Amino acid sequence: MEPVISIRPLLAVAIAGLAALSVLLLNKREKLRDLVSPLAAVAMFAIVASMAPTVLAGGTVELRLFEILPGIDFAFRVDALGMVFATVSSLLWIVAAVYSIGYMRHLHEHAQTRFFACFALSLAAAVGGAFAANLFTLVIFYEVLSLVTYPLVYHHEDEEGWNGSRKYLVYLMGASKSVLLAALALTYAIAGSLDFVPGGLLAGANAPAALLTVVYFCYLFGFAKAAVMPMHAWLPAAMVAPTPVSALLHAVAVVKMGVFCVLRVVFHVFGAGLVGGLGLGIATAYLVSFTILMASVYALTRDDLKARLAYSTVSQLSYVVLGAVLLSPVAMVGGIIHIAAHAFSKITLFFCAGSIYCASGKRNISDMAGIGRRLPWTMGAFFVASLSMIGVPPTAGFVSKWYLTLGSVEAGEMAFLIVLLASSVLNAAYFLPVSYVAFFGAEARESPAAVREIPLVTIPLVATAILSVLMGVFPGYFLALAEGAVR
Amino acid sequence: MGFPLLSLIIFTPAAGAAVLMFLRSDDAARWTALVVTVLDLALSIVLLAGFDTTTHEMQFTERVPWVPALGITYALGVDGISALFVFLTALLGAVSVLASWVAIERKVKAFMASLLAMQALMLGVFLSLDLFLFYVFWEAMLIPMYLIIGVWGGEGRVYAAFKFFLYTLAGSLLFLVGVITLYFHGGETFDILALMALDLPFQVQSWLFFAFLIAFAVKVPMVPVHTWLPDAHVQAPTAGSIILAGVLLKMGAYGFLRFSLPMLPEASVYFSPLMLALSALAIVYGGLLALAQDDLKKLVAYSSISHMGFVTMGIFALNLRGLEGGILQMFNHGVTTGALFLFVGLIYERTHTRSIADYGGLMKVAPVYTVFLALFTLSSMALPGTNSFVGELLVLSGGFAANLAVGAAAVLGATLGAAYLLGMYRRVALGPPSVGARFKVRDVNAREMVAILPLAVFVLWVGLYPKPFLAIIDASVNHLLTEVHGTEGGQ
Numbered sequence: 005m006e007p008v009i010s011i012r013p014l015l016a017v018a019i020a021g022l023a024a025l026s027v028l029l030l031n032k033r034e035k036l037r038d039l040v041s042p043l044a045a046v047a048m049f050a051i052v053a054s055m056a057p058t059v060l061a062g063g064t065v066e067l068r069l070f071e072i073l074p075g076i077d078f079a080f081r082v083d084a085l086g087m088v089f090a091t092v093s094s095l096l097w098i099v100a101a102v103y104s105i106g107y108m109r110h111l112h113e114h115a116q117t118r119f120f121a122c123f124a125l126s127l128a129a130a131v132g133g134a135f136a137a138n139l140f141t142l143v144i145f146y147e148v149l150s151l152v153t154y155p156l157v158y159h160h161e162d163e164e165g166w167n168g169s170r171k172y173l174v175y176l177m178g179a180s181k182s183v184l185l186a187a188l189a190l191t192y193a194i195a196g197s198l199d200f201v202p203g204g205l206l207a208g209a210n211a212p213a214a215l216l217t218v219v220y221f222c223y224l225f226g227f228a229k230a231a232v233m234p235m236h237a238w239l240p241a242a243m244v245a246p247t248p249v250s251a252l253l254h255a256v257a258v259v260k261m262g263v264f265c266v267l268r269v270v271f272h273v274f275g276a277g278l279v280g281g282l283g284l285g286i287a288t289a290y291l292v293s294f295t296i297l298m299a300s301v302y303a304l305t306r307d308d309l310k311a312r313l314a315y316s317t318v319s320q321l322s323y324v325v326l327g328a329v330l331l332s333p334v335a336m337v338g339g340i341i342h343i344a345a346h347a348f349s350k351i352t353l354f355f356c357a358g359s360i361y362c363a364s365g366k367r368n369i370s371d372m373a374g375i376g377r378r379l380p381w382t383m384g385a386f387f388v389a390s391l392s393m394i395g396v397p398p399t400a401g402f403v404s405k406w407y408l409t410l411g412s413v414e415a416g417e418m419a420f421l422i423v424l425l426a427s428s429v430l431n432a433a434y435f436l437p438v439s440y441v442a443f444f445g446a447e448a449r450e451s452p453a454a455v456r457e458i459p460l461v462t463i464p465l466v467a468t469a470i471l472s473v474l475m476g477v478f479p480g481y482f483l484a485l486a487e488g489a490v491r
Numbered sequence: 492m493g494f495p496l497l498s499l500i501i502f503t504p505a506a507g508a509a510v511l512m513f514l515r516s517d518d519a520a521r522w523t524a525l526v527v528t529v530l531d532l533a534l535s536i537v538l539l540a541g542f543d544t545t546t547h548e549m550q551f552t553e554r555v556p557w558v559p560a561l562g563i564t565y566a567l568g569v570d571g572i573s574a575l576f577v578f579l580t581a582l583l584g585a586v587s588v589l590a591s592w593v594a595i596e597r598k599v600k601a602f603m604a605s606l607l608a609m610q611a612l613m614l615g616v617f618l619s620l621d622l623f624l625f626y627v628f629w630e631a632m633l634i635p636m637y638l639i640i641g642v643w644g645g646e647g648r649v650y651a652a653f654k655f656f657l658y659t660l661a662g663s664l665l666f667l668v669g670v671i672t673l674y675f676h677g678g679e680t681f682d683i684l685a686l687m688a689l690d691l692p693f694q695v696q697s698w699l700f701f702a703f704l705i706a707f708a709v710k711v712p713m714v715p716v717h718t719w720l721p722d723a724h725v726q727a728p729t730a731g732s733i734i735l736a737g738v739l740l741k742m743g744a745y746g747f748l749r750f751s752l753p754m755l756p757e758a759s760v761y762f763s764p765l766m767l768a769l770s771a772l773a774i775v776y777g778g779l780l781a782l783a784q785d786d787l788k789k790l791v792a793y794s795s796i797s798h799m800g801f802v803t804m805g806i807f808a809l810n811l812r813g814l815e816g817g818i819l820q821m822f823n824h825g826v827t828t829g830a831l832f833l834f835v836g837l838i839y840e841r842t843h844t845r846s847i848a849d850y851g852g853l854m855k856v857a858p859v860y861t862v863f864l865a866l867f868t869l870s871s872m873a874l875p876g877t878n879s880f881v882g883e884l885l886v887l888s889g890g891f892a893a894n895l896a897v898g899a900a901a902v903l904g905a906t907l908g909a910a911y912l913l914g915m916y917r918r919v920a921l922g923p924p925s926v927g928a929r930f931k932v933r934d935v936n937a938r939e940m941v942a943i944l945p946l947a948v949f950v951l952w953v954g955l956y957p958k959p960f961l962a963i964i965d966a967s968v969n970h971l972l973t974e975v976h977g978t979e980g981g982q
Contacts, residue, residue, distance in 0.1 A: 071958055073881065078955060144876040151869070158921070166922055173913060181872065181909035186902040189887030193812070215895075 007066040008058050013080035013135040014067055016051045016090070019044055020128035024121040031117045038109075041101035041120050048131065049094040052087075059087045060484055062491075072140060075197035081137035084488035085271065088340055089134040089264045091481075092347045095471075096256045097127050099464040103355055104248040106460025110362045113246060118155055123252060125152040130257035134264065139188060139198035139273065142265060143180075146229070149261055150176045156249040157242050168244035175238035176228050184226025190219050191273065200268060204275015213282055216274075220284050223269045224291075229262025230325060231318045233295040240314040247358025250310060254317045255351035260343055263324040267340065270328045271489070280331050286417070288329040292322035293423040300430035307368045309357045312434060313350070316393065319427065320346045326420065327408050333490045335411020338404050340486035341479065345392065345400035348472040352389035355465035356382050364455045369438055373445025378455045381462050383442045385469035390435035392472045395428050400475035403483075496538060497551050497567040500577065501614045503531045504584065508607035517599035521592055524603035528585040528610065535581040542574050544962045547970030549620060549684065557624075562680040566620035571967030572748050572818060573617040575960065576741055579825045580617065582945065583737040584610040587730035589942035590833050594729055594840055595643055602643055606730060609635040613738050617745065622670055622681040629742070630663055636731070636739065644726035651719075651726035658709050658719040666706035669699050673754070687753040687974070696758035703751050704762075710743030711799050714773045724792035725845075729836025732788065736795050737829035741821045744802050748818070748971070752806070756975045759809070766807035767893060771900035773800030778907030782914075787835045787845045790915055791828060794871060797904050798824050798879075804901055805886035809975055813889020814968045815961060820882035822960065823870075823953060827879060830867040830946040834860070837939060838919075841932050847915060852924025857934040861920040863943055870950045872912040873905065878953035 023044030030037035055065045065082040072078050082090070104123065108116050129149035136142035150173070158169035192198055194211045201207070206216060228235040242253055253259060270279055279285050296319050303315035320342070327339020359382040360366055360375060376383035392399035395406075405424065412420040475482065507527030514520050543550060549568030557565045569577060587606055595602045612635065615628035633656060641652030670681075676695065677686045691699070709716045724732050752759050777797030784790040802824065805817025837860065838853075839845055854861045866877075873879035883905065891898035935943065953960055 070956055072955070073885065073957065073961070140875070147875045151874075161923075170917065173917075177909050177913060178906065182902060182906040185883075185887065185905055186891075186899065189884055189898065189902075190891050192884060193888040193891045 005061070005063045007064045007081070009067065010055070010065050011067060012051050012055055013065060013082050014069070016048050016094070016135070017128050017132040019048050019051065020124050020131065024124040024128070027117060027121040027124060034116070037117065037120065038105045041104070041124060042098060044124060045094065045097040045101045045127070048127065049098060052090045052094045052131070055082050056087060056091070056481075058082075059084055059488070060481075062488060066137065068137070075192070075195075075199070076138060076140045077199075078141055079137035080132075080135040080141070081200070082135050084485045085264070085267060085340065086134040086136075088343055088482060088485050088489070089260055090131050091485075092260065092344045093127060093130045093134065093256050096251075096347060096351055096468070099467050100248060100251055100256055100351065103251070103358070103461060103464035106458055106464070107246065107248050107358055107362060110458055110461065111246075113159070115159065119159060119246075122152045122156050123248070126156070126252060126257050130261055133261050138200055139191065139268075142268065143184070143188065146227070146261060146265060147180060149258060150180070150229075153249070153253065153258055156252065157245045159246055159249065160244065164244045168241045171241035172238045175235065179226050179228035179235055182226070183222040187219050187222035187226050190215070190222070194219075200272035201275075202272065204271075204278050205273045207275040207278050216278070217282055217284060220269075220274060220279070220282070223273070224266060224288065227262050227265040227269075229258055230266045231259060231262060231295075231321050232266075232292055232325060233298060233318070236295070236299065236318045239318055240311055243308075243310045243314050247310070247354055247361060250313075251351045251354040251358075254313070254354055255347040259317060259321055260347060263321050263343060266325050267328050276331050276336075279329065285329045285331045289326055289417065289420055292325045292329070293420060295319065295322040296326065296423060296427050297430070300427055300434065304430065304434045307370050309360070309367060309369050309372070309438070310354070312369070312438075313353050313357060316353075316431070316434070317346075317350060320350070320393070323404070323408060326423075327404075327411060330411050330415045330417060330420065332411045332415040334407055334414050336490045337483065337486040338407025338409075338411050340489055341407065341482045342404035344482045345404040345472075345475060348400050348468055348475055349389040349392035352385050352465055352468040352472060353393070355461070355468060356386040356389070359458065359461045359465060362458055362461055369441060372438070373441050374443075374447035375455070376439070376442035379457055381457050381466055383439065385465045386442070387439045388469045389472055390439060392476070393435055394431045398473065398476040400472045400479070402476055403479040495553050496534065496541075497553055497569060497618050500531060500534045500538065500581070501567075501611050501618060503527060503534065503611075504607040504614070505611035508604040508611070511600050511604040511607065514600060520600040520603045521588070524588045524607060525585065527607060528581070528588050531610065532581040532585050535578045538569065539574060539578055539963070542569070542963060544571070545966060547571065547966040552620065557621075561623075562674075562682070563623045564621045564682065565624060566682065567618045568620045569618060571964040572745070572971070574963050575818070575822050576617045576738070576745065576825075577614060579741075579822055580610060580613050580738050583733055583825060583829050586829060586833065586942045586946065587733050589938060590733060590836055591728065591730040592938060594836060598642065602639070605635040605638050606734070609639065609734060613734075613742075616742060620683050622673065622683055622686065624681070625683070626667065626670055629666075632739070632742075633659055633663075636735070639731040639734075640723055640727045643728045644731070646726075647722070648726045651722040654719045655723040658716065662706040662709035662716075665702045669702035669706070672699060672702075683749070689754065691755065693757050693761075696755040697761070700751060700755050700758035700762055703746065703755070707743040707746040707751070708769075710746070711740060711803060712743070712796065713769050713800070713803060714776050714796065717773070717777070717796050720796065721789050721792045724832075725786065725788050729832060729839075732832040732836070733829045736791070736832055737825040740795060740799055741825060744799065744806060744817070744821055747803070747806050752971055753974045756977070759807070759975060763807045763809055764894070767804060767890070767897045770800045770804035770807065771897045771904075773797065774804065774901050774904030775907070778904045778911065782907055782911045784911075785847050787838075787847055787915070787919070788832070790847070790911060791831045791835060794908065794911065795824070795828055797908060798828070798871070800904065801883060801886050801901060804890050804897065805882075808886070808889035808893040809972070810889045810892055811968065811972060812885045813893065814972065815964060816882050816885025816887075816889055818964050818968065819953070819957065819960060820879065820886055823878040823882045826946050826949045826953075827867055827870045830943065830950075831871060833942060833946075834864050834867060837935065838932075847918050850919040850925060851922040853920045853932065855924050856932045859934045863935070863947060864920060865916060866947055866950060868912050868916045870954070872908045876951075876954050878950050878957070881954060881957045
C-alpha cells in the first residue's frame with residue numbers, strides 16, 4: 005500500500021507547540037490561558053484520529069522533512085505502533101488538561117503558566133516521538149520530553165522538589181548520554197542508517213553477535229524511561245511533582261515513550277528474527293520478569309499512595325516489554341495493547357490520588373480510612389481502575405493480560421505464565437486493601453465537611469475509569485492496531 | 492586571477508586596526524571595530540555563497556611572487572576544510588567586539604586594534620597556501636593574543652600570558668624545524684600544494700609527524716600539554732576567551748588536517764592508534780577536570796579540552812564519518828564554547844564572581860539569560876537536536892569503526908559532559924536564588940542579544956539541518972581520505 009503523504013503528523017506536533025506558546029503569551033489572563041490546553045488537546049486528538057482509518061487499513065502516513073545526515077532524515081511515519089501511542093497520549097491529554105485546571109486552581113499552585121506550557125510541550129514531544137520515522141527523530145523528541153518535563157517535576161521548588169527532579173534528570177540524561185549514545189553511534193556505524201525497517205534495520209547486518217548483543221542492551225537500558233530495573237529509581241523520585249504531572253509521567257507521555265522506544269528497537273531496529281536468533285528474547289524476558297515481581301513487592305511496602313502507584317507502574321511497564329520479547333505474535337499484541345490499558349487505568353489511579361489530596365490533604369493509605377464515604381465517585385473509580393490493573397474482566401487490563409498469558413503459552417514459556425499470575429496476585433494484594441480501607445475502614449476522626457468531591461477533578465477521573473471499562477468491552481480498535489503492528 | 496576576495500577578507504580587519512589608531516573617542520573605536528568586523532563577516536558570507544562544493548581544488552586562489560629567490564609566494568586559497576573556519580573566525584570576531592563593548596574600559600582603542608589584528612592573522616592562517624606565509628601568520632598571532640591576555644586580563648594576567656606564550660612558542664619552534672625540513676625535501680619550495688604531492692620516506696614522515704604533533708598538540712590542546720589553557724582562559728577578557736576557544740584551538744586541529752594528514756599520510760596511519768589513545772585520554776581527563784571545577788570559566792575551559800579530544804579522535808579515526816564529524820565539531824565547538832564564554836562574561840560583568848557556589852536561582856532574576864544559557868549548555872553536552880549532537884554522532888560512529896575501546900572511552904567522556912554541564916546549569920540557574928538576593932542582576936540587553944542570537948541560530952541550524960555545512964567540507968574530506976589511504980573513499 006502506497007504511503008499517504010500528509011502534513012498531519014507535523015500538524016499534530018505543531019498544535020501542541022503552539023498551545024505552549026499561547027499559554028506563555030496569555031500569562032496574565034488566566035481564564036483564557038486555561039482554555040488553551042483543552043482546546044489544543046481536542047484538536048490534536050482530532051488530527052490523530054483523522055489518520056486512524058488509513059493506518060487501520062494497513063497504510064502509513066508519511067512526511068519527510070529534510071535530510072540530516074546520509075541515511076538519516078528528519079521524518080515522520082505514522083504506522084500502527086505509533087498510532088497506539090499517539091491515540092492514547094492525545095486522548096488522555098484532553099482529560100488531563102481539564103483535570104489539571106481543577107487541581108491547580110483548587111490548590112492555588114504557583115507558576116501555573118510554566119506548568120501548562122511545559123505540559124503542552126511534553127505532548128508535542130510524545131506525539132512527535134510516536135510519529136518519528138527513525139531513531140534520530142525519535143531520540144530528538146525523547147530528549148525534548150526529558151527536558152520539558154523537568155520543570156514540571158521540580159514544580160514545587162522546595163528541597164524535596166529539587167532533589168527528586170535532580171534524580172529524574174540524572175537517570176534519564178545519564179542513560180541517554182552514555183549507553184543510548186553508544187547504541188546510536190554503533191548502529192549508525194554498523195548499518196549506515198537509523199531508519200525503522202519492518203523486520204529490523206540490523207537484521208541483515210554484518211556484525212559480530214557479541215557486538216549486537218551489547219548494542220541491544222545499550223538500547224534497553226539507554227531508554228531509561230522504560231524503567232527496566234535498575235533504571236527505575238527516577239520514577240518514584242519524580243513523585244515529588246504535582247499529581248497531574250504524575251499522570252503525565254505515568255500514563256500520557258513519559259514512561260509510555262520509554263516502552264514505545266523499546267518496542268521500536270525490538271520490532272524495527274533489531275527485528276524479532278534477530279532478537280530471537282541472538283537468544284536475547286528469553287534473556288530480556290527473565291530480566292523484565294524480575295522487574296515485574298520486584299517492583300510489585302516494593303509497591304506492597306509503600307504506604308504513600310503515589311509511591312505505591314509509582315512502583316506499580318515500574319512493574320506494569322515491564323509487561324509491555326515482556327510481551328514484545330516473548331516474540332510470539334499473540335504476546336506482542338498483548339504487550340502493545342497493554343500500553344493503552346495501563347495508561348487508561350493508571351491515569352485514573354493517579355487522578356484519584358490527586359483528588360484525595362485536593363479534598364483532604366491526605367497522601368498515606370493508612371490515613372484514608374473511610375474516605376470512600378466522603379469521596380464515593382473518586383474511590384469508585386479507583387476500585388474500577390484497580391480491577392483493571394489486576395486484570396479482572398471486563399476491564400482493559402483483562403484484555404492485555406489475556407493476550408500476554410496466551411502469548412506465553414504460545415511461546416512455550418510456562419515460567420512467564422507463572423510470573424504473570426504471581427504478579428496479578430501481588431497487584432490484588434497492594435490495590436484492593438486501598439479500596440477496602442477507604443470504604444470499610446473506620447475513620448479515626450470524623451473528617452471535616454469540607455472533604456467532598458471537586459467537580460473539575462472528579463469528572464475527568466470518572467471519564468478515564470469509564471474508558472478503562474470501555475476498552476475492556478470494545479478492545480477492537482487497539483487490537484486491530486496491535487495486530488497491524490505485529491503483522 | 493579574479494577579484495582578490497581572500498586578500499580583502501584578511502586585510503579588511505588589518506586596515507581597520509590601522510584606522511583605529513587615529514581615532515579619538517572610545518565610542519568611535521567601538522563602532523569602527525564593529526563595522527569592520529561586520530563588513531568582514533559579510534565578505535566571508537560572499538565567499539561561502541560563491542564557494543563551489545563540488546570540487547576539492549583550492550578556490551579563490553591568489554598568487555603573487557614574494558621572495559622568488561627562496562621560493563616564497565604570497566599564495567592564498569580556500570577549500571572545504573578552511574572555508575567554514577573563515578566564516579567562523581569572522582562571526583566570532585563580530586561577537587567579540589560586542590562582548591567587549593562595556594567590559595573593556597581602559598585603552599579601548601588599543602584593545603579593539605588588537606582584536607582586529609588578531610582576526611586578520613587568524614584568517615591569514617586559514618587562507619595561506621604558502622608554508623612560509625602560513626608560518627608568519629601563525630607566529631604573529633601570538634603577539635596580539637599575548638597583549639589581549641597580558642594587558643586587559645585579570646589579576647594573574649602576566650603569568651598566564653607568559654605561560655601561553657612559552658607553550659605555543661616552544662611548539663612553534665619544532666614546527667619551524669619541520670617547515671625547513673619540508674622545504675629542503677620538497678625541492679626548495681614553500682608551496683603547500685606541491686608539498687602535499689611529495690612522497691616522503693617513512694622515516695622522514697615519522698620525524699616530521701612528531702615535530703608537527705608537538706606544535707599542533709599544544710594549540711589543540713591535547714593532554715598532557717594542555718595546562719596553559721585554563722590559566723589563559725581564566726585571565727583573558729571575555730573576547731579573548733571567545734577567540735581563544737572559538738578559533739585559536741581550531742588551529743591545531745587545522746594543522747593536522749592541512750599538514751600531517753596529506754603530507755605525512757603513512758605516518759598518520761601508522762601513528763593513528765597513538766593519536767586515538769591521546770584523544771580518548773583528553774576526552775576523559777578533560778571531562779574529569781571539568782567535573783571538579785567551581786570556577787565557571789575553568790569549567791568551560793576544561794570542557795574544551797574534552798571536546799577538542801572528540802575533534803582529534805574524529806580526525807585520526809581516518810574514515811569519512813570521523814573526519815566529517817571532527818571538522819563539523821570544530822565549527823560547533825567554536826560556536827557553542829564561544830557562546831558559553833560570552834555567557835560567563837555577561838554574568839561576571841554583573842556579579843563580579845565566577846564561583847558557581849555564589850550563584851543559584853538566576854532563572855528568577857534573568858529569565859532570558861538562563862533560557863539561552865540552557866540552549867548553549869545543552870548544545871555543549873550534545874543533546875540530540877543541537878549542533879554538537881550531529882558532530883558527536885559522526886565522530887563516535889567513525890571512532891567505533893576505528894576502535895571499539897576508543898569509542899567507548901569517548902562515550903564515557905560524553906557522559907561526564909552531561910554531568911558537569913547539567914550540574915553547572917542546575918547550580919547557576921535553578922534552585923533557591925542567592926545572587927538575586929544580594930545583587931541586582933539585569934537581564935540581557937539588546938546589544939547582548941545581537942551577539943547571542945546568531946550563535947543560537949547556528950546551534951539549531953547545524954543541529955537540525957547540517958547538510959549545507961557538510962556539503963562544504965564533503966569534497967575536500969573525500970579527497971583527503973584518498974590522499975591518506977591512497978584509494979578512493981578509504982575505510
